[in-house]
Amino acid sequence: MTGLMLGALGVVFGDIGTSPIYALRQGVSEAGVVDASIVMGILSMIVWAVVIVVMGKYVCYVMRADNEGEGGIVALTALARSGYEQQGRHVPHLLLMAGLFGAAMFYGDSMITPAVSVLSAVEGLSQVSDRFEPFVVPIAVAILIALFLFQSRGTAVVGKSFGPVMLVWFVYLAAVGVYRIVEHPDVLRAFSPAYAWTLVFAHTALAFTILGAVILALTGAEALYADIGHFGRAGIRLAWLVAVFPAIIIGYFGQAATILHQPGAARQPFFFAAPSWALVPTVLIAMLATVIASQAVISGAFSMTSQAIELGFLPRLRVIETSSSRRGQVYVPAVNAVLFIAVMFLVLAFRSSDRLTSAYGIAVGLTMLITTVQMVSVARNIWRWPWLAVAALSVPLLAIDALLVAANIHKIPQGGWFPVAIGIVLFVLMATWHRGLELAHLHASRAQPLADFLRDVLSDPEPPARVPGTAVYPGSTPGATPSALTSNVRHNRVLHETTVIFANRAESAPRVDEHTRIEVRDLGAGCYEVISRHGFVERPNLPRLLKSLDGQLGDWRFDAKHTTFFLPRDEAMPGCSHGQMPRWRERLFGEMSFHSASSAEYYGLRSEDVVELGVQVVL
Structure with missing residues (x-):
């Protein structure tokens, strides 16, 4: 358990653990005045937001909804969908679309976190000396370039050092906080929520504005749920309760104490809270901690992409396994390139963490809101809670999430437009791909049944x-004739002595039981249908699956030298959906299909063993 706790500190809590660098600073900046009652009110709002949202919502509630040990917005969407499928009910379109938008x-969020985290830490150099001011952005850019170049090597190389470094970070955060609290213990009165309520009632408009900054203290809460598969609920919860929660809360109190008795510290309370002799070490450890936080978010984007591909939410992209011993550690070059370009744009365009925080809150708030919406479906359809219990818990959480989102709406012109624009573009891409696959599978299910096709041939x-x-024809619809088989027989007039029609199905569960993974059907005349199932964190490897069939297809044994894989090279033509999708979405689906990774790479095949047949897709 100690090992899991240490690992969780390095991977799960990097984002929320580095929030104290900028969260309280931004709240006081939003207030525009350093008044004792307002600072105490802001501190109380942050403390209780962490308690209610992170502790109550995520640690105690959302983390219960693991999808067979996996978490995250994609896994949660799959779990919510499975609740309807198990009951034989139609999955609401709005539920899937909400999951895609989340x-x-x-x-x-993955684009903004590295930019704002690294910039906020490097800005501490300007507190060491004004001469560093012109070098803040170049240094941040250099660190981020090195970080993204490192991604292709995977996290396994430095993963073991993440936990100890973050443990030092949290100990240091708590130590500085205690140091300031001992000097000014009166700040501890902000534990009372009365200070937050006083601020709300006395300065309602101001409190609503400050709420847009309070959400910065909650960034990274999704990671607690998303990384269940790596460390388990117990390890994450224990690390949160024993180390992370006390450290960040003490750190916030220490910063508030510094501001109350040194108002000029409000511009950078995290760095001013440290003793003057410890300023340089503070900057260095903050820079290291933010790099680790950025690494965790980037790795999370890679993992989520891999899951989304298997669930049919994204086209096939090149996914590289970076660890031979630990499943789930992947590198996606296309995602890495897009994230790098976006992060560089954010750093060079906004040039300060203060400006970037305006873009941060809206992304975090919308993701939290969608998680709560999905949890309504899980609580009702998976856990079978009565509607009264679901409403009693969900309505207050939805109200809090909606308030956090609303408090950040006014920041859209100041930078919030960036994650919203990115989210809309990606949502359109994902929704178009998902809809296109639905129509393609519907058309494939109407194709000539495989048994009838072979009988006629x-x-x-x-x-x-x-x-x-041996010829192998991968497809996706059991019982249907793959288009590549139809084309090969029609145009080349050949049928191999052993013909294996391989139907590959991705399930809504993360993993599939090995005993039910493969189903074999003997179609006669040396033809077989093999139905394989895999979870959304697994990747089908055709050679390995065929090797496992030795002895199940008569006397046949898999021999790579005498096996050819016939794969379709789909091309979606304008008008292919027959009016079921607008023409622009047809073109978009066609472009995404054309630029997706090859089926050969997806199935783990060597190029010399593959024959591709061009097939026009009818949706």
Whole structure:
């Protein structure tokens, strides 16, 4: 358990653990005045927001909704969908679209987190000396370039050091906080929510504005749920209760004490809270902690992309396994490139963490709101809670999430437009791809049944030539004839002595039981249908699956040298949906299909073993 706790400190809590660098600073900045009652009110709002949202909502409630050990917005959407499928009910379209938009906003969060975290830490150099001011942005850019270049090597290289470094960070955060609290213990009165309520009632408009900054203290709360698969509920909860929660709360109190007795510290309370002799070490450890926080968010984007591909929310992208011993550690070059370009744009365009925080809150708030919406479905359909219990818990949480989002709406012109624009673009892409696949699968299910096709082919007065070797035709619809098989028989007039029609199905669960993974059907005349199922955190490897079939297809044994894989190279033509999608979405789906990774790479095949047949897609 100690090892899991230490690992969780390094991966799960990097984002929320570095929030004290900028959250309280931004709240006081939004207030525009350093008044004791207002500072105490802001501190109380932050403390109780962390208690209610992070502790109550995520640690105690959302983390219960693991999808067979996996978490995150994509896994939650799959879990909510499975609740309807198990009951034989139609999955509400709005539920899926909400999940897609939540995933899209998570990408926006993944772009902003590295930029704002690293910039906020490097800005501490200007507190060491004004001469560092012109170098803040260049240094931040250099750190981020190195971070993104490192991604192709995977996190395993430095993963073991993440936990100890973050443990030092949290100990340091708490130590500085205690140091300031001991000097000014009166700040502890802000534990009372009365200070937050006093601020709300006395300065309602101001409190609403400050709420837009309070959400910055909650960034990274989604990571507690998203990383369940790596560390488990117990490890994450224990790390939160024992180390993270006390450290960040003490850190916030220490910063508030510094501001109350040194009003000029409000511009950078995190760095001013440290003793003058410890300023340089503070900047260095903050920079290291923010790099780790950024790494965790980027890795999370890679993992979510891999899940979304298997669930049919994104086209096939090149996904590289970076660890031979630990499943789930992946690198997605396309996502890394897009994140790098976006982060560089944010740093160079906004040039300060103060401006970037305006873009941050809306992405975090929308993701939290969608998580609560999905949890309503899970609580009702998976846990079978009565509607009264669901409403009693969900309505207050939805109200809080809605308030946090509303408090950040006014920041859209100041920078909030960026994650919203990114989210809308990615949502359109994901929704278009998902809809296109739905129509393609619907059309494939109406294709000639496989048994009828083989009967017609074999009973033809001029049947195709039976050639030696094995042909494998991957598809996605059991019982349907793959388009590549139809094209090969029609145009080349050949049928291999052993023909394996492989139907690959992705389930809404993260993993599939090995005993039910593969189903084999003997179609006669040396033809077989193999139905394989895999979870959304697994990747189908055709050679490995075929090797496992040795002895199940008569005397046949898998021999890579005498096996050819026939794959369709789909091309979606304008008008292919027959009016079921607008023409622009048809073109968009076609472009995404054209630029998606090859099926050969997806199935783990060597290029020399593959024959691609061009097939026009009818949606």
